[in-house]
Amino acid sequence: MSTPSPTAIAWQRRRAAVGRVWQEFLSDRGGLFGLAALSLIVALAVFAPLLSDASGLDPTHATGRPLEAPSGHFLLGTDNLGRSVLLQVWWGARISLLVGVLATLVSVGIGTLVGVAAAHFGGWTSAVLMRFTDFFLVLPSLVLAIALSTVLNRGIFAIVLAVGVTSWPSTARLVRAQTLAVESRPYIERAWALGAGHVHVIIRHVLPAVAALVFANTTLTVANSIIAESTLSFLGLGDPNAASWGEMLNAALGSGAVTYGAWWYLLPPGLAIALVVLAFMLAGRALETVLNPRLRER
Amino acid sequence: MGEPLLELRDMTVTYHTGRGPVPAVRGVDLVVDTGQTVGLAGESGCGKSTVALAVLRLLPTTARLGGKVLLNGEDVVAMKWGRLRAVRWASASVVFQGAMHALNPVRPVGEQLAEPILLHGGAGANTVSSRVGDLLEQVGLPARRARAYPHELSGGQRQRVMIAMALACDPQLIIADEPTTALDVMVQAQVLDLVSRLVSELGIGLMMISHDLSVLASTCQRLAVMYAGRIIEQGPARQVLQAPAHPYTKALSAAFPTIGDPESRLAPRGLPGDPPDPSALPPGCPFHPRCPSAFADCVDTDVALRPVDTGRSAACLLEVRP
Amino acid sequence: MIGPVSTALAPDLAPPTTPGGRGGGTVRHLATKLGGAVVSLLMVIVLGFFLFRVLPGDPVKTITRGAPVGPQQLAALRHELGLDKPIAAQFVDYLAQLARGDLGESYQFRVPVSTLIGERIGPTVLLVGVATALAILVGLWLGTRAAWRRGSRFDRISTGVALLLWSAPTFWLGLVLLTVTGNLFPSQGLINPNTPAGFLPQTLDLLHHLTLPCLTLVAVLYAQYLLVMRSSLLEEMNADYLVTAKAKGLRDDLVRRRHAVPNAMLPTVTLIFLNLGLVVSGAVTVETVFSWPGLGLLTYQALQGPDLPLLQGLFVVLAGAVLVMNLIAELLYQVIDPRVRAT
Ligand SMILES: Nc1ncnc2c1ncn2[C@@H]1O[C@H](COP(=O)(O)OP(=O)(O)OP(=O)(O)O)[C@@H](O)[C@H]1O
Numbered sequence: 001m002s003t004p005s006p007t008a009i010a011w012q013r014r015r016a017a018v019g020r021v022w023q024e025f026l027s028d029r030g031g032l033f034g035l036a037a038l039s040l041i042v043a044l045a046v047f048a049p050l051l052s053d054a055s056g057l058d059p060t061h062a063t064g065r066p067l068e069a070p071s072g073h074f075l076l077g078t079d080n081l082g083r084s085v086l087l088q089v090w091w092g093a094r095i096s097l098l099v100g101v102l103a104t105l106v107s108v109g110i111g112t113l114v115g116v117a118a119a120h121f122g123g124w125t126s127a128v129l130m131r132f133t134d135f136f137l138v139l140p141s142l143v144l145a146i147a148l149s150t151v152l153n154r155g156i157f158a159i160v161l162a163v164g165v166t167s168w169p170s171t172a173r174l175v176r177a178q179t180l181a182v183e184s185r186p187y188i189e190r191a192w193a194l195g196a197g198h199v200h201v202i203i204r205h206v207l208p209a210v211a212a213l214v215f216a217n218t219t220l221t222v223a224n225s226i227i228a229e230s231t232l233s234f235l236g237l238g239d240p241n242a243a244s245w246g247e248m249l250n251a252a253l254g255s256g257a258v259t260y261g262a263w264w265y266l267l268p269p270g271l272a273i274a275l276v277v278l279a280f281m282l283a284g285r286a287l288e289t290v291l292n293p294r295l296r297e298r
Numbered sequence: 299m300g301e302p303l304l305e306l307r308d309m310t311v312t313y314h315t316g317r318g319p320v321p322a323v324r325g326v327d328l329v330v331d332t333g334q335t336v337g338l339a340g341e342s343g344c345g346k347s348t349v350a351l352a353v354l355r356l357l358p359t360t361a362r363l364g365g366k367v368l369l370n371g372e373d374v375v376a377m378k379w380g381r382l383r384a385v386r387w388a389s390a391s392v393v394f395q396g397a398m399h400a401l402n403p404v405r406p407v408g409e410q411l412a413e414p415i416l417l418h419g420g421a422g423a424n425t426v427s428s429r430v431g432d433l434l435e436q437v438g439l440p441a442r443r444a445r446a447y448p449h450e451l452s453g454g455q456r457q458r459v460m461i462a463m464a465l466a467c468d469p470q471l472i473i474a475d476e477p478t479t480a481l482d483v484m485v486q487a488q489v490l491d492l493v494s495r496l497v498s499e500l501g502i503g504l505m506m507i508s509h510d511l512s513v514l515a516s517t518c519q520r521l522a523v524m525y526a527g528r529i530i531e532q533g534p535a536r537q538v539l540q541a542p543a544h545p546y547t548k549a550l551s552a553a554f555p556t557i558g559d560p561e562s563r564l565a566p567r568g569l570p571g572d573p574p575d576p577s578a579l580p581p582g583c584p585f586h587p588r589c590p591s592a593f594a595d596c597v598d599t600d601v602a603l604r605p606v607d608t609g610r611s612a613a614c615l616l617e618v619r620p
Numbered sequence: 621m622i623g624p625v626s627t628a629l630a631p632d633l634a635p636p637t638t639p640g641g642r643g644g645g646t647v648r649h650l651a652t653k654l655g656g657a658v659v660s661l662l663m664v665i666v667l668g669f670f671l672f673r674v675l676p677g678d679p680v681k682t683i684t685r686g687a688p689v690g691p692q693q694l695a696a697l698r699h700e701l702g703l704d705k706p707i708a709a710q711f712v713d714y715l716a717q718l719a720r721g722d723l724g725e726s727y728q729f730r731v732p733v734s735t736l737i738g739e740r741i742g743p744t745v746l747l748v749g750v751a752t753a754l755a756i757l758v759g760l761w762l763g764t765r766a767a768w769r770r771g772s773r774f775d776r777i778s779t780g781v782a783l784l785l786w787s788a789p790t791f792w793l794g795l796v797l798l799t800v801t802g803n804l805f806p807s808q809g810l811i812n813p814n815t816p817a818g819f820l821p822q823t824l825d826l827l828h829h830l831t832l833p834c835l836t837l838v839a840v841l842y843a844q845y846l847l848v849m850r851s852s853l854l855e856e857m858n859a860d861y862l863v864t865a866k867a868k869g870l871r872d873d874l875v876r877r878r879h880a881v882p883n884a885m886l887p888t889v890t891l892i893f894l895n896l897g898l899v900v901s902g903a904v905t906v907e908t909v910f911s912w913p914g915l916g917l918l919t920y921q922a923l924q925g926p927d928l929p930l931l932q933g934l935f936v937v938l939a940g941a942v943l944v945m946n947l948i949a950e951l952l953y954q955v956i957d958p959r960v961r962a963t
């Protein structure tokens with residue numbers, strides 16, 4: 001056998017590290033619950049078209065009476081247009097999760113870019129970027145998101161953009177700190193000495209090393225984004241045709257479900273949001289604890 | 299008054315961690331008489347601080363303490379909480395390893411000095427500040443430094459504050475856990491001087507812990523050497539240093555670490571290998587994997603401490619073979 | 621939006637490194653902070669202008685969305701609002717207005733934005749102030765107990781409930797509270813017009829109206845204080861000086877009260893101020909749900925137009941308030957933590 005190449009060794013080590021993280025993650029009950037709940041919800045959302053009939057979402061095909069209490073036929077009752085609340089919550093998961101994930105991608109993208117740049121180039125660039133980041137960090141993000149989604153054309157993408165653009169600063173700070181830590185390691189110095197360029201160092205060394213923590217942070221950002229989406233939709237900034245959970249709550253309020261006491265219309269979307277956010281948070285927190293030794297139980 | 303000031307009888311401490319039990323101290327017998335200075339030496343991780351904390355039952359809740367700790371003949375292990383609190387600091391006090399962290403960072407040091415005095419009724423509220431001033435002057439700091447915060451003092455000054463604090467309630471016993479580590483050589487010598495002087499002036503019993511034999515050589519009458527949670531040799535300090543019986547002590551004293559050399563802390567020069575992990579000790583004599591004179595029996599005989607001379611004992615098979 | 625989650629769960633609020641020298645250092649430090657805050661405020665103003673004047677393209681179209689207006693009317697409106705000038709000139713005008721304390725005129729209410737904000741600021745301060753105070757009390761108390769008995773049933777339950785409440789959208793909690801309590805509490809407004817005059821009945825009625833919105837905000841807010849206090853105290857509990865305190869013979873509860881808790885509170889105090897962004901966003905939805913006539917409800921009303929000058933004014937005022945609170949937090953930290961306090 002020939003000796004394995006350095007890259008192979010590096011990958012082997014990385015695989016071993018992933019295995020170790022996985023083992024430790026499994027010992028965290030909260031994290032495990034989060035992961036299980038998420039897997040279930042994501043599976044249900046993805047396979048909704050196969051498992052249920054979307055035509056029930058169309059008001060013109062509604063089969064129930066308005067605001068019918070839960071019964072054997074409608075397990076969670078009906079909304080003001082006589083549609084099944086259960087079906088709506090199920091399909092709403094698709095939109096809420098989609099918006100949450102897309103917004104997170106935008107946010108993590110910006111955050112990583114800014115963070116890596118601030119750490120990698122240092123000096124003046126870093127100072128300006130960090131000043132900028134700190135500024136956005138303290139800005140009340142809901143107010144900014146409201147502003148953005150007001151002036152953009154209303155709809156899902158306005159919300160994705162609004163949430164994404166307002167929630168990147170914490171990722172940027174994390175990435176910057178991690179990048180600084182990685183770049184001070186000797187093997188990076190060696191790479192520099194061997195004449196590696198910025199792009200090479202960032203892509204081959206920095207990004208793989210910061211990816212894990214960014215990933216953990218990402219799960220927390222998804223949780224944030226889902227709440228933010230529901231808040232914006234609730235304030236009437238969403239797309240009425242894309243029935244996310246927030247949009248459902250907005251409709252519930254608008255149709256007088258509160259005065260009517262239609263708890264079956266009000267509770268499920270909110271509980272769904274809380275459950276998903278909690279699951280993301282527990283999983284993210286467990287992952288962060290495993291990855292970040294500073295947070296580990298001492 | 300035949301009974302010793304402090305006597306440890308078969309003391310054991312096991313930390314229960316998520317990765318299984320860690321037997322950090324595995325049966326230690328040690329005696330400190332009134333006015334006597336006893337040194338406890340050993341590499342990092344051999345359980346020295348654990349012994350120190352166990353004397354006043356200051357271990358974290360994950361630790362289980364066994365055996366007997368007789369302080370003035372009274373068993374600390376069996377004490378009720380109220381009695382234990384009364385004994386703490388009044389009968390025995392501790393100079394902790396790393397004074398930077400052992401002092402509350404956001405309170406003036408004077409306040410921290412006054413705390414045990416007020417608690418144990420050593421002085422009324424009106425005399426306490428003069429007592430604090432006296433204590434500080436006793437360790438060579440001006441009384442006005444009482445208003446300083448720990449971060450405003452140098453490492454040596456903080457260590458002096460710790461020593462003053464240990465003296466606050468006139469204890470009969472002081473346990474000094476590496477009082478001079480992390481200080482530079484000059485300051486280290488000053489602090490050691492101060493400790494020895496105070497101890498002999500006040501007639502206090504002192505248990506001095508260090509990984510550094512040179513520190514102990516200059517201050518101690520008796521010396522105990524620990525390895526992997528056990529004492530493997532003890533006796534009069536001079537004899538132990540000049541004619542060590544155990545190969546580990548030999549290696550330690552041969553490599554006589556230079557004061558203040560951080561490297562020597564981890565592994566004495568001339569001694570190959572790492573200190574053993576207490577949760578996975580080798581069978582037989584725990585030192586055998588690193589021992590230059592190990593032979594077949596060492597691998598499976600767990601040898602106990604036994605007398606080698608008057609007032610001396612060692613735990614090595616070589617010492618009992620003719 | 622609920623602020624950075626990971627920060628809430630594992631605060632990284634380690635005390636800033638000690639600023640250089642003493643005496644002169646403090647003044648310089650203060651000046652730096654103040655300067656930074658002023659720059660941030662300017663950035664808020666620029667951002668607000670960009671968002672509400674530049675980004676919408678033609679604000680007049682937004683205002684008149686859906687209404688049948690002819691091109692002359694549009695042009696007249698544009699002229700009236702000063703929107704026919706070049707952007708740079710508009711910005712200069714805007715700055716000049718701001719300097720006079722003029723935030724422009726609301727399209728919707730036809731009154732100066734500053735007047736509107738002035739009218740609505742009181743109820744918001746009342747709601748947010750009371751809710752924050754309660755949340756801090758509850759959160760710190762529960763967090764301290766949870767940390768001290770880490771892993772106990774109390775710890776697990778209180779942390780679990782806090783996480784769950786914190787995961788729920790604020791407005792939804794409000795709606796649920798409204799539904800659950802039925803007619804026990806008024807569902808909207810500040811005060812009932814039929815309440816007899818006089819201090820006592822008026823105050824009681826106000827408290828009656830305040831209960832539900834306040835409870836909602838507390839439910840969302842206290843979790844963060846609990847979690848931060850808990851983790852900050854847990855971190856503190858590993859500190860060596862607590863062993864020293866124990867070694868001195870202090871009772872456990874004194875070790876906690878005198879040493880651990882006060883030290884763990886330091887980062888928490890800062891967080892209370894840093895959290896104001898969260899409180900502001902909480903207020904927007906809670907005020908909307910309960911029709912509490914504060915800045916949050918005003919924001920919601922402005923959204924309906926959308927009333928761009930009003931939104932712009934609110935944006936500047938709310939963001940500015942958060943910036944000021946941050947400045948206070950940083951300065952406060954200097955005062956309460958001797959490690960960063962330079963005497
Ligand atoms: N709280 C704890 N939980 C688990 N294991 C511990 C704990 N504290 C100490 N240990 C382990 O017990 C052993 C003895 O530790 P101790 O602190 O007594 O060593 P030491 O001799 O004082 O070392 P040093 O010279 O570095 O201070 C070490 O192996 C350490 O890893």
Ligand SMILES: [Mg+2]
Pocket residue numbers: 346347348395475
């Ligand atoms: Mg130690």
